[in-house]
Amino acid sequence: xxxxxxLEINRILEILFLIxxxxxxxxxxxxxxxNHKISHDYPVGxxxxxxxxxxxxxxxxxxxxxxRNEAFYIAKGFRDVIGYYPPVLYHAGDMFSILSGLEIYDGxxxxxxxxxxxxxxxxxxxxxxxxxxAAILAMPLTIFIFATNTSIAFTWGHWPAVLGNxxxxxxxxxxxxxxxxxxxxxxxxxxxxxxxxxxxxxxxxxxxxxxYLMAKLLLKNFNxxxxxxxxxxxxxxLVISFYYLxxxxxxxxxxxxxxxxxxxxWVANPGFYLAKLWNFxxxxxxxxxxxxxxxxxxxxxxxxxxxxxxxxxxxxxxxIGIGMLILGFTNYIGFDWRAFQLRFFWPVYLxxxxxxxxxxxxxxxxxxxxxxxxxxxxxxxxILIVLNSNFxxxxxxxxxxxxxxxxxxxxxxxxxxxxxxxxxxxxxxxxALLRNSKREHYLVxxxxxxxxxxxxxxxRYYMTKLPGDGGTMLPYRKGxxxxxxFAKDYNSDYFFGPRDLCSFNYYIFDKYVSSNKELxxxxxxxxxxxKMLNLGMQEVHSNQFVSILxxxxxxxxxxxx
Amino acid sequence: xxxxxxxxxxxxxxxxxxFIIFSIILEIVFYKESLISIIRTVLSLxxxxxxxxxxxxxxxxxxxxxVERFVIxxxxxxILTGIPAYYLGLLGIPIQRSIFILPAVYIIIxxxxxxxxxxx
Numbered sequence: 001x002x003x004x005x006x007l008e009i010n011r012i013l014e015i016l017f018l019i020x021x022x023x024x025x026x027x028x029x030x031x032x033x034x035n036h037k038i039s040h041d042y043p044v045g046x047x048x049x050x051x052x053x054x055x056x057x058x059x060x061x062x063x064x065x066x067x068r069n070e071a072f073y074i075a076k077g078f079r080d081v082i083g084y085y086p087p088v089l090y091h092a093g094d095m096f097s098i099l100s101g102l103e104i105y106d107g108x109x110x111x112x113x114x115x116x117x118x119x120x121x122x123x124x125x126x127x128x129x130x131x132x133x134a135a136i137l138a139m140p141l142t143i144f145i146f147a148t149n150t151s152i153a154f155t156w157g158h159w160p161a162v163l164g165n166x167x168x169x170x171x172x173x174x175x176x177x178x179x180x181x182x183x184x185x186x187x188x189x190x191x192x193x194x195x196x197x198x199x200x201x202x203x204x205x206x207x208x209x210x211x212y213l214m215a216k217l218l219l220k221n222f223n224x225x226x227x228x229x230x231x232x233x234x235x236x237x238l239v240i241s242f243y244y245l246x247x248x249x250x251x252x253x254x255x256x257x258x259x260x261x262x263x264x265x266w267v268a269n270p271g272f273y274l275a276k277l278w279n280f281x282x283x284x285x286x287x288x289x290x291x292x293x294x295x296x297x298x299x300x301x302x303x304x305x306x307x308x309x310x311x312x313x314x315x316x317x318x319x320i321g322i323g324m325l326i327l328g329f330t331n332y333i334g335f336d337w338r339a340f341q342l343r344f345f346w347p348v349y350l351x352x353x354x355x356x357x358x359x360x361x362x363x364x365x366x367x368x369x370x371x372x373x374x375x376x377x378x379x380x381x382x383i384l385i386v387l388n389s390n391f392x393x394x395x396x397x398x399x400x401x402x403x404x405x406x407x408x409x410x411x412x413x414x415x416x417x418x419x420x421x422x423x424x425x426x427x428x429x430x431x432a433l434l435r436n437s438k439r440e441h442y443l444v445x446x447x448x449x450x451x452x453x454x455x456x457x458x459x460r461y462y463m464t465k466l467p468g469d470g471g472t473m474l475p476y477r478k479g480x481x482x483x484x485x486f487a488k489d490y491n492s493d494y495f496f497g498p499r500d501l502c503s504f505n506y507y508i509f510d511k512y513v514s515s516n517k518e519l520x521x522x523x524x525x526x527x528x529x530x531k532m533l534n535l536g537m538q539e540v541h542s543n544q545f546v547s548i549l550x551x552x553x554x555x556x557x558x559x560x561x
Numbered sequence: 562x563x564x565x566x567x568x569x570x571x572x573x574x575x576x577x578x579x580f581i582i583f584s585i586i587l588e589i590v591f592y593k594e595s596l597i598s599i600i601r602t603v604l605s606l607x608x609x610x611x612x613x614x615x616x617x618x619x620x621x622x623x624x625x626x627x628v629e630r631f632v633i634x635x636x637x638x639x640i641l642t643g644i645p646a647y648y649l650g651l652l653g654i655p656i657q658r659s660i661f662i663l664p665a666v667y668i669i670i671x672x673x674x675x676x677x678x679x680x681x
Contacts, residue, residue: 038594091647
């Protein structure tokens with residue numbers, strides 16, 4: 001009886017711990033930056049173009065009701081470009097947003113954080129099959145996903161990679177359950193989820209499987225039944241993903257084929273690294289690009305124990321920690337920046353090693369280990385990390401109410417076939433945010449604009465960018481297995497070249513530009529605007545920061561040149 | 562059989578409890594949001610992802626603690642609804658309808674299978 005009561009108390013304590021952990025993770029990850037509100041008047045927490053790329057694609061799928069094609073305002077004005085991005089994030093996120101009554105920009109972002117935390121909890125259950133106390137002690141490391149450079153996975157818009165890693169954790173969980181009669185079904189569905197969310201994570205999943213099975217073979221513990229179940233799950237995943245994989249084959253694999261590229265750092269992105277040994281930091285790092293040394297020590301101790309444990313038990317749990325550590329270094333063997341996307345989840349994957357290392361170290365000191373000890377230590381570490389970390393301040397965003405108001409006005413009031421021209425604005429060069437206008441849009445070439453400004457000339461022709469997502473060369477379908485590419489069909493001048501300033505329907509002016517040192521005057525935009533107003537254009541919308549003019553006679557002189 | 566029904570009854574209770582706990586977690590983190598909005602958000606999560614995923618987990622895994630079943634089921638649920646919604650969209654059924662159709666179909670199929678297998 002006493003034993004049963006003790007068991008129940010332990011169970012309740014464990015559940016309470018998971019609830020507290022979930023609150024802390026969600027608070028630190030999203031609650032803080034969202035100022036503890038779910039609904040916002042404009043996207044909050046969005047810090048780079050790619051975040052808007054995914055938000056606008058999700059928005060366009062909601063508008064169209066399907067993802068047959070990319071929206072024309074995403075695809076540089078082309079209306080036949082096939083929907084080529086892995087679709088799961090957008091569809092699951094859209095459904096969640098629509099049903100919950102949230103705007104897409106809030107709903108998809110919330111969905112992403114909630115599922116990341118679910119992924120962390122799955123990792124807890126994976127480690128728990130090895131040792132419950134190690135699982136509890138592992139959890140504090142996971143918060144580094146929000147407290148270090150890895151947080152750009154969310155704010156800079158690596159959303160498919162995030163969700164792909166979450167499903168990869170699901171696939172790892174189901175690997176440990178393959179002995180169940182239909183266990184391969186879960187593995188198959190999770191693998192399909194990885195394939196149709198961020199396909200490159202599939203490569204890491206199968207590389208892990210290869211390493212894991214090879215290691216078992218070397219240790220003379222190869223299990224043919226396990227391989228057969230993995231095979232059955234893989235076939236299921238391929239059947240589920242078949243239609244999308246054809247699109248993937250003729251889009252991503254054509255435009256961005258695998259090329260061997262070694263890159264120790266992630267160019268133009270704040271990457272995440274295992275350590276900087278010359279920085280002795282306890283609970284946080286100033287640079288945010290590596291684990292604090294204290295945590296690294298536990299991870300390395302855990303690594304040694306995990307290797308010994310795997311040799312002895314062949315358990316998949318230590319193999320996950322070892323395998324994901326190795327795969328995070330594949331940037332050195334040709335996987336380039338994809339390895340850095342896997343590293344976004346190092347705080348979760350390596351929590352296996354951290355938990356194991358910490359557990360065995362404490363066990364050296366404390367002979368009678370129980371759940372209360374591990375719970376207390378885990379929460380204490382977590383609180384110390386939180387207190388020593390800098391999370392994003394409330395309401396941090398690239399977007400602001402004024403630009404959002406202008407973009408929304410354009411999307412609702414301009415004609416569907418209108419062509420918009422954005423003059424220089426500090427935020428416009430993260431140009432995926434312009435897609436919120438839901439119209440074909442053009443952006444003045446930055447260098448040409450600055451040259452003209454410095455020469456004090458207002459010209460009729462400016463170098464102009466046709467922004468949009470051209471990453472897969474704007475593919476369109478000719479037949480089931482036959483694709484064409486607008487990016488090949490058109491001359492490169494079409495996408496970036498001189499354009500007649502007077503040929504557009506709407507002009508968007510920022511009234512204040514400030515952040516660029518090369519801009520000697522922030523009056524240039526307003527001078528162009530004045531000329532246009534004097535020659536018959538009308539201001540159709542204005543707020544504190546943005547002015548929108550409508551051109552009644554596109555093609556005619558609009559600047560008195 | 563009796564023991565299994567007892568187990569399911571217990572899990573239904575846990576399921577309701579999990580809904581309340583999930584709502585409380587969101588209410589704590591997003592304390593400036595209205596309770597109605599929080600409840601609607603949690604209801605959406607449960608309808609779209611948790612219910613289909615958890616039901617499938619009962620068909621495949623007999624012995625899982627409820628919390629683990631809830632977490633893995635919800636995670637799986639995002640794929641269970643996300644991928645078919647994509648394909649249904651291509652076939653002409655808009656995502657706005659998939660929201661209601663897919664979970665309902667899953668509930669019917671998975672519950673039907675559970676009863677069928679139990680009878681067998």
